[in-house]
Amino acid sequence: MKSNSDMTAAYIDEQLKETHFHPRSSKFNVRNAWGVWNGFKFADYYYDVDFEYFCVRNSCGTYDICPMQKYYITGADAEAMLNRMVTRDISKLKVGRVTYLCWCTDEGRMIDDGTVFKLGPNSYMLTSGSPCIAWFKKGAFGYADVKVTDMSDNIAAMAFQGPTTCEVLKKMGLDGIETLNPFNFRHFPLNGDSDKKLMVSRTGFTGDLGYELWIAPEYALELWDALYQAGENYNIHPYGELATGMVRLEAGFILPGLEFNEALKTVRFEHDQTPFQLNLGWLVDFKKPHFNGRKALLKEKEHGPEYTLVKLDIDGNKCAEGSYLYNNEKLKKHIGYITSTMWSPVVKANIALAMVETKYLKGEIWAEIYYSKEMRPHLKVAKCILRTKPFWAPARTRAKPPLPF
Amino acid sequence: MKKYDAIIIGAGHNGLTNGAYLAKAGLDVLVLEKNAYIGGAAISRELQEGWTYSSCSYMSSMLRQAIHRDLNLSKHGLVLVPFHGMVNYGTNGEALLDYSDAGVAYNHLRKHSPHDADSMFRFQADLARYAQLIRKTLMRTPPDPTSFKPRDIKELLWMAKEFWKLGEKELYEYMRFFTTSAEEFLDDYFENDLVKAAMATPGIIGTALGVYSPGSAYILLHHVMGDLDGNSGAWGLARGGMGAISNAIAGAYKEYGGEIRTNAGVDKILVENGKAVGVVLENGDELYANVVVSNLDAKRTFTKCMDKKDLPPGIYEKAENFKIRGSSGKVNIALSGLPKFINLPDNRFINRGMQSLVGSIDTMERAYDCWKRGRFSDDPFVETVIPSAWDPTVAPPGKHWMSCFVQYCPPVLSDGGWTPEKRDAFGKTVIDKIERHSPGFKDLIVHMEVRTPVEIENEVGLTEGNIFQGELTIDQLFFNRPFPGYAQYRMPVKNMYMCGASTHPGGGVSAACGANAAREILIDLKKPNSVPEDSVYDD
The missing domain is CATH 3.30.70.1400 (Aminomethyltransferase beta-barrel domains)
Incomplete structure (x- = not known):
């Protein structure tokens, strides 16, 4: 049996990479709940999923996007x-x-x-x-x-999301941050030093007020420290992959591996998706010159997509994890499937994203939900209501300037 | 003269919920409120600039999820935020911590008692079993056990079926549970006094009973009956204070076309030919309605707002004798910084949630002894919560506010009435106790609001300052609430109803009383039901 240090050396090549913020963020990872993203050690959560979720909805939280x-x-x-x-x-x-x-x-x-x-x-x-x-x-x-x-390894990036984020960035000395409008970005000197260029964009993956911060790796920890100092009285805390999965679903955002299968990694015929199927038709601009997929997409636009990704508000509070969808309560005709689902603590609703055969969208949608009570499986057939707007879209997200929290 | 379909007296959360469901069903509804602000005991008040106190109720767990969802309270601004960091302090400052992570909580409990750490699993399972059954009744109208109406018989059969599902042994246990004391109930599980004392605290909150008093075990259950997003027994904070709950319900109510009038205290309910026809306001105005709903407690409704001659024989006396003894006080404190508590690791979670200064079973019983003798407890049970550590909207950044629930505090003192001096002395007792657990605490105080039962009664209108609108003892629960024979929200005078916590299922910010009453009113008016079914039946 090798000693511990020998063991480490023997597996050194199999260690996951650590992000630029790791020396700080790992201190918060009290439960050692690490997952992986693009080869990086990446937190599923740090202390408590619900707490981190509520940082985004109630105060503010940071999400390490270095692996992006x-x-x-x-x-x-x-x-x-x-x-x-x-x-x-x-x-x-x-x-x-x-x-x-x-x-x-x-x-x-x-x-x-x-x-x-x-x-x-x-x-x-x-x-x-x-x-x-x-x-x-x-x-x-x-x-x-x-x-x-x-530039993936050459830029340290961090999402900073939640209702108090603008206030904290102001406190951090980012003059005029409140005038930064959604989908704009601007450079600010970090800690007043114009050599330390901090790029801030008012973007995010949470559906809430928030920003993304971009900086050269050598200033990553200085950025972390400045932000955490400014945010100390605003409950700043890192949030992990699980909380992100929750807030993005409430915002109606899609994830690979759940809502869509990346086309270049898809084995089976048309087991990938088109933007129209994903309800992203608004991203396709046929007025511009030729682009990749134009011909196929034009055809799809004419015929309409076979499936459409929709937002569902499901009766009851049992999550329709992996559920089949049907066009009536009798569960005879299978018309689609759930891609992501959760009980939303802020909306207080049983929400989901689902792929449904487009031609059935006008009719009823029912979910076949299996859940367990102390290991015994139970079936619930629940009615689903189609929602067109994101489940969570507070005015502060798009407000110019951001509203007081 | 305009005639409303319904007038509701009292814009507390149950009155507003009742109004929302009546308005949702298409009725023309008016809610009257004596204060300049709405919310009753679920309010947010800025008494010191920059600080928002939840002056009365301070946490949320019982609010029916089905109502939250159905009235779309989120859209009207309500967000319930869970918090962490529960600490129970023993007599010598020893700290019993409750962590949100089950494995960590178990490890900690073992340090106090390996026996109790194991026992906790059985305790939680038993409580969950009892709570599950009661939870199913929260949004149902209690059946009248003496009635032969098909609806009552059906409901009694449903109950019998639910009870029978427990199994024979548990049925007996259940009966015992309803009548036993918190201490005796806990004796069966725990050996460590602090663990027992900590678990016993929910058994006395808001009630003029001690840990050894029969009936306190049920009160314990009442406090763990709620849940937050499926986490049974979990408590959360309403973002922006408890007033956010009332405001959100009011938002839904107004969206359905409901009207609220503040500064409109009701002097009398008008009764003509045995029927309620309207109200007379304190300013003498008369308002008319087909239905009058009182969200006031039973004692206040019948002895203050009605003429004895308008009531059938015996009702006035029943109301007079309704058990609604005040037992608790509240101290709200604005702080210039975060207090640090003794014997705790200095991390952001454990040091800033809820601190329960319990002492021991003996301390709690001695505190009750004071109440019995008409004194406020000299070493009271204090439950403090720091909402500002979790909600950024209720105090300036870096500053905090602390809610202190204090037991016991009698509505009447044996040495004469309450005076401002005695109130301050009561406040000082509380502060002194906190200071012992958090040295330097006193230096942080910026502002303080001390509320004895007198203030609670005068401001909120709760008789004797009883936070539950009547004690939650078996003689006043379910089909006995408020009085036997009147548990279905219909009162002895025709067209008059009650919708407050004096009715089933009792105290707590559940909104169930108001919703249940609306369902009964709509049945009588032959209108379609607008009240949703509770969401607990799949659990």
Whole structure:
């Protein structure tokens, strides 16, 4: 038997990577509840899932997005290349603005979604949950002046979300932060030092008021300290993957592996999705020049998607985890399935995202819910009500300037 | 002269809930409130600039989820935030901590008593079993056991079935549980005095009983009956204070077209030919309605707002004798910083939630002895909560407010009436006790509101300052609440109803009384029911 130190050495190569904030965030991870994201050690939760969820809805919380992929796309052809790759028209995007978008295969199946920041006239930053560098490098082929650079490890990034975030950033000395409007970003000196450029965007994945903070890795811990000092009296706390899964569902946001299967990783025919199926038709702009998947998507728009992702408010309080959906209470005709579901503590409703055959959307929707009472399975057939708006969308999220908390 | 479909007296949360469901059913409803503000005992008040006190009730657990969801209270601004960090202090300052993580909580309990740590599982299961049954009755109208009406018989059969499901042994246990004392009940589980004392505290809160008094075991259950998003027994804070609950219900009520009039205290309920026809306000105005609903407690309703001659024989006396003894006081304190408590690790969770200064079973009983002798307890049971540590909206950043629930405090002192001096002395007793557990606490005090039963009665209108609108003892529960024969929200005068905590299921911010009463009123008016079914039947 090897000694402990030998063991560590023997498995050194199998250790997960640690994010730029790890020296600080790991101190909060009292329960050692680590998961993994893109090869990084990543917290499922730190102390308590419900507490962290409520940080986002009640005070403020930070979410380490270092493992998220960040690519710089630069050069005179950057815009043309990006516009060819994504379904949205980014030629109208102004410097200092961010936009949410997605990119598809030629067959119009969604590869991933993410955001694009217009950093300068010929300079963009694209973010995505999963690595997509190969796809974008492939897309750059044939363009004379475009460079795709993987900045994922070179930018420390942190989401800062919740009703008190604007107040805390003000306290941190970010002058004029209240004038930063949704989907805008701006640079601020960290701790008054203009060499330490902190980029702040009013973006997020929570449906609540919030920001994302971007900085060079060498200042990551200084940023953490400044933020946590400013937020001390505002209940600042890191939140993990589980709380994120809750708040994003309340906001109606989608996740790979739940709502959609990334097209480039899909084995079975059409087991991936199109933006129209995901209710993201508004991201597809047919008025702009040719883009990846255009032909297929145009066809799909004409015929209508076979499935549509919808928001459901389900009777009772039993979660419809993995449930089949039917067009009546008798459960004869199967019309769809639940993708994500939860009991929402702020909305006080049993909410879900679901894929439903489009032609059945006009009729009734019933969920076949199995749940257990002390190990005995029970079946509940619950009526589902279609919701068109996000379950949680407080006025403060879009308010200009943000409302007092 | 305008005639409303319904007039509701008292804009507490049950009155507003009653109004919301009547208005939802299409009725023209007016809610009258004596104070300049609504909310009754679920209020948020800024008595010191920058601080928002939940002056009376201070936590939420019983609010029926079905009502929250049905009235869309979230849309009207209600968010219930759970909190962490429960500490129980023994006589010598020893700290018994309750962690939200079950494994961690178990480890800690073992430090006090391995026996009790194991026993806790059985205790929680037994309580959950009892609570589950009672919980199912919260949003149901109690059947009249002497009635032969099909509805009553059906309901009695339903109850019998539910009880029978417990099994024979548990049926006996259940009967015992309803009549035993908290201390005796806990004796069967725990050996450690502090564990027992900590578990006994819910058995006396709001009640003029001691831990050894028969009936206190049920009160214990009443406090763990609620849940927060499926976490049974969990308590949360209403963001913005308890007034957020009343305001959200009022928001729903107004959306359904309901009207609220404040500064409109009711002097008398008008009765003509044995029927309630309206009310006379304190300013002499007369208002008319087809239905009059009182959200006031039973004693106040019948002895203050009605003429004895308008009531059938015996009712006035029943109301006079209704057990509604005040037993608790409340101290709300604005603090310049976060107090630090002794014998606790200095982390952000355990040091800032709820501190229950229990002492021992003996301390609690001695505190009750004072009450019996017409004195406030010299070493009272104090339950403090720091809502501002969790809710950023109720105190300036870095500052805090603490809610102190104090037991016991009698409505009448044996050495004459309450005076401002005696009230201050009561407040000082509380502060001194906290200071012993949190040295330096006194230096943090910015403002303080001391409420004895007298203040609670005068401001909120609760007779004797009883927080439950009548004690929750078996003689006043279920089909005995408020009086035998009148538990179905209909009062002895035709067209008159009650919707407050004096009716089933009793005290607590559950909104169930108001909703249940609305359902009965709508039946009488032959209107479709607008009240949802409770969400507990799948559990």
